[in-house]
């Protein structure tokens with residue numbers, strides 16, 4: 107149970123659903139409380155919603171459908187006789203499990219679990235509403251207990267989905283042990299101020315690392331979460347392979363393959379390190395594990411550098427997996443995947459950003475610092491490539507780029523473009 111969570115009261119679900127509205131997300135109809143009654147005034151919802159449903163998270167759910175279908179295709183090729191087993195460990199209204207049921211190839215075994223009895227009753231009503239009463243098993247347990255029981259009794263799940271309100275940190279140790287060897291773990295974290303370095307002491311407490319509030323902090327946040335998942339897997343003789351790591355609006359979402367084996371654990375360590383960043387001139391670098399090998403002075407402007415870590419400094423995506431996701435997304439209708447356009451665009455960026463050095467350059471922030479106007483992204487791209495550097499956009503921020511360019515050359519190019 108999340109530490110500050112209240113147990114639900116005994117409630118009559120038939121009376122309750124009379125007061126709920128029915129919304130549509132993708133191909134699914136859903137009984138839900140009205141998010142407007144529980145918003146903080148912006149796009150964030152408060153925990154007071156009796157059963158959680160955030161329409162903004164449609165993107166999270168839709169990309170999850172695509173990632174799990176890509177995984178299912180691999181799974182069916184390798185184990186055609188074994189139905190894919192998925193645990194939606196924190197199902198709330200059941201929307202994720204229900205959309206998965208409609209989307210994935212059958213047969214599959216989906217378990218929708220939530221600690222809240224009210225959520226469970228609502229999941230069952232939502233199953234009835236969509237005439238899929240028998241295709242999902244529902245459970246009403248603390249998912250830490252459930253995953254630990256499954257791990258202990260070797261009833262592994264091919265996919266486990268963690269979608270908490272806030273940090274996922276205390277669910278990860280049990281999740282990594284109860285995914286099957288080669289299985290997939292999907293994790294949401296909405297505690298972005300912690301991961302992005304706005305609350306460094308909370309980051310130390312929750313993820314045991316030094317946060318870094320840098321100009322590319324959203325990528326740093328992904329790397330902190332991946333490092334944490336890997337560290338929790340190691341005691342179980344397991345290691346991680348990130349297949350897709352995404353940062354959207356107010357949350358991050360990572361998909362990692364979990365495998366067993368000592369060699370893999372050792373190779374995970376090759377992907378652990380620190381990021382160094384100069385707050386004065388935006389210089390950045392990464393180093394493998396020994397922070398004492400790092401310079402404490404920026405080699406360009408001699409200011410004191412900041413560091414973050416230990417964190418994941420390896421690749422964030424697996425290109426073959428991303429390409430499979432792109433194919434699936436292209437073939438979906440907008441009806442089934444409402445945010446298809448944004449997903450296709452995101453997936454197109456990933457293989458390119460994956461080839462680039464760590465970090466990104468936020469063009470607006472650099473131009474602000476240089477006190478110059480911002481040129482178009484197309485002009486910037488042409489100028490960088492013309493000088494022989496590589497270039498990619500990033501899904502993380504619309505006005506950011508990834509490149510092997512150094513910051514003095516980038517500043518010079520941005521200056522020159524303003525004079526054209």
Ligand SMILES: C[S@@+](CC[C@H](N)C(=O)[O-])C[C@H]1O[C@@H](n2cnc3c(N)ncnc32)[C@H](O)[C@@H]1O
Nearest residue numbers: 107108158196198220221222248249269270271
């Ligand atoms: C953010 S909501 C999940 C949203 C849902 N996955 C979706 O896509 O709409 C988090 C859910 O986790 C449930 N929860 C919190 N602690 C839990 C625990 N220890 N075990 C199982 N469920 C838990 C809450 O009741 C809540 O319904």
Ligand SMILES: [Zn+2]
Nearest residue numbers: 384387404407
């Ligand atoms: Zn510097």
